[in-house]
Amino acid sequence: QNKAKILVLIHSDNGGTYELAKEIAKGIESENNATSYIKLVKPSQNPSLKSLPVATIDELPNYDGIAFGSPVYFGNISTGMSEFLSKTVPLWTNHALEGVPASVFMSAGSGAGKELALQAFWNSLAVHGMILVSNGIRGTEELNKAIPQGNSVLGITTMASLKDVERPTKGERTLAELQGRNFAKVSLALKDTRPKKTTSIVENHQSFNEILKQKNIVLPQVPKPAGSYQPFVRSGNLVFINQVALKDGKILNPGKLGVDVTEQQVKEATKATMLNVLSVLNEAVGGDLGRVKQCVQLTGIFNTKDDYTQHADLMNIASNLTAEVFGDKGKHARATFGASSIPVNSSVEIQAVFEVE
């Protein structure tokens, strides 16, 4: 309960950084009073990485230490890691990471510029006032010197494209584990030595589950795609989602307004559709709706007769639900229109675009 909580925060494209992260975590866990959490800086579609949780900026001050891992990109930290760090300005100006121990490790290809890259990592973390923990030459006596190794005094690296032996090498794995263990010792020693001023930043993210609970909003299971498309696509910081009124495996109140269903029934279907949108969105942000920056646009398409004109009233159900959940961030641009038919005889379809972290 009084264990040191240590985040192993990585960006990885092909899994090399993740391989080192697992060794770092093993070293951390070898200290009795330390627990490690491996998280990504952004979602990954790589099969070996996609089940890993994604970290939020706001949770960083909660940890007693953070080990950062990234690929080497042109003698520097990777774009993914750089993007994530560039969003930590609110933590910086709140002094939220000052005094938090930090450690770095990297996966390189040939190893070109690896120490420049490690140094670049240190530069960013020093600006945050983090306590940078070096490796020195710890453990290097045992390294097999007959092959190139990724040891460095600033942090372990591996050279993934040098294939004489499996990478990370046995020696690199051992040094990573030693780095993790030493980092855990330092984090434990410094645990509870800095003032706690992080609650408000963190509360913001936790509050979404509370809001849903208070408002009795239960997100349904993410509907499975009914054709060759994805439930959502993320492009840059935008997430695109389209849903119909599927509820418990069938379409709620199907048919044409004024012929098969009433306005009230279409409103119920609209709510069910928007809940599906929110459920998919929740998946797109790794279960943390606090990562939603803005609902950008909603488009409501309703199955109506040619002379129907009250589409806006129907769509308000979706818009109000969005505002209820996200407050100001739920305010969006909107389009509504009627159609003579909608797939699977749904009375409504909603297209949504959200900006996310």
Ligand SMILES: Cc1cc2nc3c(=O)[nH]c(=O)nc-3n(C[C@H](O)[C@H](O)[C@H](O)COP(=O)(O)O)c2cc1C
């Ligand atoms: C844009 C880009 C730049 C890179 N620059 C370097 C470099 O300067 N030095 C190097 O050794 N490897 C470089 N690499 C190779 C990666 O560091 C290497 O593939 C690494 O193992 C990727 O880590 P991952 O497996 O965790 O994704 C670069 C790769 C990319 C995509």
